[in-house]
């Protein structure tokens with residue numbers, strides 16, 4: 001068992017820390033840094049991305065031969081939480097959803113020709129991307145087996161008709177990954193495709209208003225009425241759309257956890273600074289046992305999430321799917337982010353409810369964590385299935401080391 005940070009990551013962590021502290025945290029304090037959807041202004045983002053590129057830290061999760069640093073899941077876990085000490089962090093390093101997950105899946109499953117066309121411009125920060133899966137009723141949400149958007153083969157092309165919604169980033173994306181129905185099987189009835197925003201036959205119906213701050217490009221509702229996709233833009237084989245989704249969502253869920261752990265630590269940092277100064281009824285808030293218990297509870301929840309996240313990252317790095325591990329981390333960290341923001345707001349009193357700190361931003365953002373990339377209840381189902389499956393096969397679900405993939 002070795003919980004030490006590998007030497008090659010220590011320098012990178014220090015570089016990320018310095019950039020977040022020196023460049024991003026001051027900008028967060030300036031209302032002029034924000035766009036109308038409470039995210040960093042695009043022109044400012046371009047400047048900061050240029051600085052990150054100059055440091056050699058842009059798209060660090062991508063292979064070296066494509067311009068990244070070849071960080072595996074463990075390295076990502078170490079760096080992403082530090083990036084997200086700032087609400088602006090991940091997108092400046094090109095480590096934010098949905099581009100992060102889209103780059104990850106394209107680098108794993110696309111052909112070299114497809115990578116040149118669809119992946120490389122995202123790595124270089126020239127274009128943004130979206131992942132299109134969720135549909136309104138009676139289409140697929142938690143259950144991808146219900147997907148109704150259909151791609152029909154016509155010669156060497158596929159023609160798409162359907163309806164999707166909550167597609168993050170669609171308003172600014174140029175490259176899209178679409179999951180559509182191409183057959184009737186519950187496991188092999190879906191296929192994945194790439195298409196470009198300028199391809200005719202689809203539109204954004206609306207940008208759906210949400211309760212929290214938005215990613216660039218928002219969360220959009222789309223319709224498809226005859227989009228034509230050449231077969232060369234099909235990703236993986238016909239019928240492997242669910243497999244592609246699982247490959248994408250496994251790591252994407254975990255990278256959400258990595259980032260959210262950084263936001264949760266930021267909440268503690270703000271609350272701790274407040275209670276260290278603020279006095280009432282003759283003593284500092286920080287000296288009250290009830291305050292210490294609240295801070296201790298959040299610190300423990302964060303570290304529990306970090307351990308679950310790191311174990312899942314390590315198992316992924318060993319080539320495992322780590323599905324129950326990722327589900328456990330996702331549930332734990334989503335709840336922890338909410339707990340950390342809520343506790344910090346309470347400890348900061350009126351200041352916590354104001355917009356003078358980033359706590360209320362994080363609090364509103366945090367509510368989506370229990371829904372996106374699988375509702376917590378669905379992840380509980382995944383864990384339970386893995387546990388029951390291990391019992392049936394006589395395996396030790398709680399074994400250390402590699403799991404029972």
Ligand SMILES: Cc1cc2nc3c(=O)[nH]c(=O)nc-3n(C[C@H](O)[C@H](O)[C@H](O)COP(=O)(O)OP(=O)(O)OC[C@H]3O[C@@H](n4cnc5c(N)ncnc54)[C@H](O)[C@@H]3O)c2cc1C
Nearest residue numbers: 131132133134141142166167168368372373374375377378
């Ligand atoms: C901010 C945001 C960004 C998103 N970005 C994207 C995106 O980029 N691309 C994309 O394709 N989708 C995206 N989504 C959609 C997201 O993936 C879905 O919301 C999620 O998969 C759940 O699907 P649903 O909303 O249809 O909920 P439903 O499937 O309708 O489920 C509703 C609720 O029912 C309960 N439930 C469902 N299944 C079970 C079960 N098996 N056991 C117990 N309870 C259950 C849960 O409480 C769940 O929250 C985004 C959503 C949000 C909120």
